[in-house]
Amino acid sequence: MSRTFRRLLALSIMFMTACTPVPQANMAPTLPTRTMGLQDALPPMNRFAGSHVATPTRSNREIGKDFMDLAFRMESGRVVSRLTRFEAPISVRVTGDIPASLTPDLRALLARLRSEAGIDIFMTGSETASITVEAIPRSVLNAAVPRAACFVVPRVSSWDEFKTARRTPTVDWTTLERRDRAAVFVPSDVAPQEIRDCLHEELAQALGPLNDLYRLSDSVFNDDNIHAVLTSFDMLILRAYYDPALQNGMTRGQVAARLGPVLARHNPAGEGRAARPQNDTTRDWIDNIEIALTAGSSATRRRNAALQAVSMAGALNWAGPRDGFAHYAFGRLNVGHDSDIALASFNQALTIYNRSPETRLHAAHVAVQLAAFALSSGDGARVLDLVNGAMPVAAAHENAALLATLMMFKAEALEMTGQTAAATAVRMDSLGWARYGFGADRNVRARLREIASLNPLKGT
Known part of the structure; x- marks a missing residue:
C-alpha cells in the first residue's frame, strides 16, 4: 500500500493562481505589497494534540460491507483470501533519518490506537x-x-531488506498466513504534516485492511486522500479487526458470520440506523480518475478522463463522495484552461458535499478553490463567508496545511474590507500552522505570496 502524489489537497501555484480573472481597472488604490511573514522571522511551529477525530456514525450493516470490502481485497482488485493481523502486543520502532516531528506524532498516534481501537x-x-x-x-x-x-510492506524490517525482497512473494500481502513483521517507509525531508499523514495511513494498513474505497466519506481508507488522520470510523474498523471473535486465517465467509455481533458491541449507535444503498465503484471510473490525477498524460486527456468520471458518477446516481470528487477533479483540471467550467465544477462539488455532514471536510477543500475566485474578483465578503465556515472543520480534522491556507485567505479578505489590524493578527496566527503543514520557511513564504498575489488591491 502506498500514499501517492495523486493528492488534490496540496494546492499548486499553477492551480491556485491560474484560475483568477483579471482585476477590474476601477478597483480601489493599490495597498502596500509587503506581507507579514515574507521578510519577518516566522513564529514557532504549531501542532495538534492528536486527539479524537469524530465522524458521523453510520449503519452497522453499511459499515459491515465496508469492513468486508476493505479486508478481503487489495486496491488492485486482487482478492485477499484470509484475514491476517498481528498478535498483541505489537511493538513499533523508528529508524533512519528521523525528523524532529516524527516521534511525537507517532507517540500521539499510538496513544489513539490504544484508547480508540483497543x-x-x-x-x-x-x-x-x-x-x-x-x-x-x-x-x-x-x-x-x-x-x-510512503508505503508499507510485510515480512521486512529495513530498507535494505525491502530492496532485496522487492518483486518477490516475500512482500506479497496475499501470501500471508499471519502478520509478524512489517516496515513503513516515510520520507524524512518533507513537511511534518506529510510525514504524520503517512504514519496514519500506512500504520493503519500495516495493522489492518489493505484496500481503499472511493465510496467512503469518513476514512483515510480512500484514495481521494481528503482525510489526513485516522477518523472514528477508521478506529472502529481497527477495533473490529482486532476483536477476539476474529482470528488469523479466517476466510471471508467466516468473518462475515461473526462480524455483526462484533460491530453491535463496538458501535451500538449503528444498530438502529437504516443502511443506505451501496454499489461498488466500477473499474472504469477508477481508471478515469487515475488518468485525471496522474501526471504524464496530456492535459486534454486528463480533462476528458475527469469529465468521463463526472458523467459516469451521474449515470450511476452517486450522490456523495465519488460524485463530488469527480467534479472537484474536473474543476482543478480546468483551472487555467476554462475558468467558467472550473468555477461551475467547484460550485457543483460544494453543493454535493454540503448535502451531508460526512463530507464537511471535502467541502472545506472546495472552499479554498472558491475563495481564490472570490478574492481575485475583489469579493472580500464572499471570501470571509467561505473560510469562516471551513476553518473549524480543518482544525477539527487536524489539517494544518488546509487551516493555514484558509487563514491566509481570511487575512487578505480582512485587509480588503478595511480590517487591517485583524488581518495582521490572522496572518500571523496562520504561520505557525503553515510551518507544520508546508514545512520549510521558503514553502510558507511561497504560499503567502501566492495567496497575496490573488488580491487585486495589491497588484502582482
Whole structure:
C-alpha cells in the first residue's frame, strides 16, 4: 500500500493562481505589497494534540460491507483470501533519518490506537519490533518506488531488506498466513504534516485492511486522500479487526458470520440506523480518475478522463463522495484552461458535499478553490463567508496545511474590507500552522505570496 502524489489537497501555484480573472481597472488604490511573514522571522511551529477525530456514525450493516470490502481485497482488485493481523502486543520502532516531528506524532498516534481501537501497541528500541518505521530521503524512496509518498510492506524490517525482497512473494500481502513483521517507509525531508499523514495511513494498513474505497466519506481508507488522520470510523474498523471473535486465517465467509455481533458491541449507535444503498465503484471510473490525477498524460486527456468520471458518477446516481470528487477533479483540471467550467465544477462539488455532514471536510477543500475566485474578483465578503465556515472543520480534522491556507485567505479578505489590524493578527496566527503543514520557511513564504498575489488591491 502506498500514499501517492495523486493528492488534490496540496494546492499548486499553477492551480491556485491560474484560475483568477483579471482585476477590474476601477478597483480601489493599490495597498502596500509587503506581507507579514515574507521578510519577518516566522513564529514557532504549531501542532495538534492528536486527539479524537469524530465522524458521523453510520449503519452497522453499511459499515459491515465496508469492513468486508476493505479486508478481503487489495486496491488492485486482487482478492485477499484470509484475514491476517498481528498478535498483541505489537511493538513499533523508528529508524533512519528521523525528523524532529516524527516521534511525537507517532507517540500521539499510538496513544489513539490504544484508547480508540483497543490495540495493545507501544514503542520500542528493539530490532525485533513488529513494525519498523524507517525515515529516508524522498529522493531515495522515489527512486525505488516512483510516485509513492510512503508505503508499507510485510515480512521486512529495513530498507535494505525491502530492496532485496522487492518483486518477490516475500512482500506479497496475499501470501500471508499471519502478520509478524512489517516496515513503513516515510520520507524524512518533507513537511511534518506529510510525514504524520503517512504514519496514519500506512500504520493503519500495516495493522489492518489493505484496500481503499472511493465510496467512503469518513476514512483515510480512500484514495481521494481528503482525510489526513485516522477518523472514528477508521478506529472502529481497527477495533473490529482486532476483536477476539476474529482470528488469523479466517476466510471471508467466516468473518462475515461473526462480524455483526462484533460491530453491535463496538458501535451500538449503528444498530438502529437504516443502511443506505451501496454499489461498488466500477473499474472504469477508477481508471478515469487515475488518468485525471496522474501526471504524464496530456492535459486534454486528463480533462476528458475527469469529465468521463463526472458523467459516469451521474449515470450511476452517486450522490456523495465519488460524485463530488469527480467534479472537484474536473474543476482543478480546468483551472487555467476554462475558468467558467472550473468555477461551475467547484460550485457543483460544494453543493454535493454540503448535502451531508460526512463530507464537511471535502467541502472545506472546495472552499479554498472558491475563495481564490472570490478574492481575485475583489469579493472580500464572499471570501470571509467561505473560510469562516471551513476553518473549524480543518482544525477539527487536524489539517494544518488546509487551516493555514484558509487563514491566509481570511487575512487578505480582512485587509480588503478595511480590517487591517485583524488581518495582521490572522496572518500571523496562520504561520505557525503553515510551518507544520508546508514545512520549510521558503514553502510558507511561497504560499503567502501566492495567496497575496490573488488580491487585486495589491497588484502582482
